[in-house]
Amino acid sequence: MEVKKKCTAVVLAAGQGTRMGTSVQKQYLELEGKPLICYALKTFETSSVIDDVVLVVGTGQEAYVREQIIEPYQFAKVTAIVEGGRERYDSVYEGLKAAVRDEKGQVRDGYVFIHDGARPFVDEEMLHRQYEAVGTYRACVAGMPSKDTVKLIDDDNYAVKTPKRKYVWTVQTPQVFENSLIMDAYSKMMREDCEGITDDAMAVERYMDVPVKLVEGSYRNIKITTPEDLAVARTFVNGKI
Numbered sequence: 001m002e003v004k005k006k007c008t009a010v011v012l013a014a015g016q017g018t019r020m021g022t023s024v025q026k027q028y029l030e031l032e033g034k035p036l037i038c039y040a041l042k043t044f045e046t047s048s049v050i051d052d053v054v055l056v057v058g059t060g061q062e063a064y065v066r067e068q069i070i071e072p073y074q075f076a077k078v079t080a081i082v083e084g085g086r087e088r089y090d091s092v093y094e095g096l097k098a099a100v101r102d103e104k105g106q107v108r109d110g111y112v113f114i115h116d117g118a119r120p121f122v123d124e125e126m127l128h129r130q131y132e133a134v135g136t137y138r139a140c141v142a143g144m145p146s147k148d149t150v151k152l153i154d155d156d157n158y159a160v161k162t163p164k165r166k167y168v169w170t171v172q173t174p175q176v177f178e179n180s181l182i183m184d185a186y187s188k189m190m191r192e193d194c195e196g197i198t199d200d201a202m203a204v205e206r207y208m209d210v211p212v213k214l215v216e217g218s219y220r221n222i223k224i225t226t227p228e229d230l231a232v233a234r235t236f237v238n239g240k241i
Ligand SMILES: Nc1ccn([C@@H]2O[C@H](COP(=O)(O)OP(=O)(O)OP(=O)(O)O)[C@@H](O)[C@H]2O)c(=O)n1
Pocket: 012, 013, 014, 015, 016, 017, 018, 019, 020, 027, 056, 084, 085, 086, 087, 088, 089, 090, 091, 092, 115, 116, 117, 118, 119, 223, 224, 225
């Protein structure tokens, strides 16, 4: 029987939530009785795939997060809380450094699941699909076929290209990688060029000779970005759809 590889989730909660426009950062907004970040953390806590969690928070927020999130909700799998950086990729890199190294500082065998704390509806089935896929492909990201036609535009908003819709997926998190692959990709990227990087797969696409596999996520796995997303999230939590 194959031995299960260690899986660490890096959960990102160091963003400002500018597009949400609230004084409280969106990951700590209350969603039907508990902070939004608790939904993803609970899924990882109860998952049979995820062994431990590194939580990436904003500067100076560690005590707040311990007192208001980790302790009251008993998230025992959160073994490290680290401070993130200015851009999402800075935060991911901080999380990765804490997630993939052993006591001797070597990158250990295993997989890392990088997840936006602002996506509350990651689910256990998705984690299983990704665990299966990463064993084969080394790099896999959750995504779904685009429901809309997508246009590439120029700086003046003129359409320049319309890709065939069957080839267009919108990408989500978790984005899952072999530890050594994503560490190599991120280390190179942080040294060389992070321009325009908006997801983790791009680090592998840009710096490693390994194709990234898209794995079915879920249409419920939305990122809470603007106020209308919160209304949808409430509907999901209340089981109305
Ligand atoms: N420097 C950053 C930026 C983002 N994130 C995290 O990355 C996820 C996805 O980012 P996004 O939705 O863009 O969040 P924000 O950066 O907070 O939002 P905005 O761009 O509207 O400010 C979120 O869980 C966010 O907390 C992070 O940890 N560190």
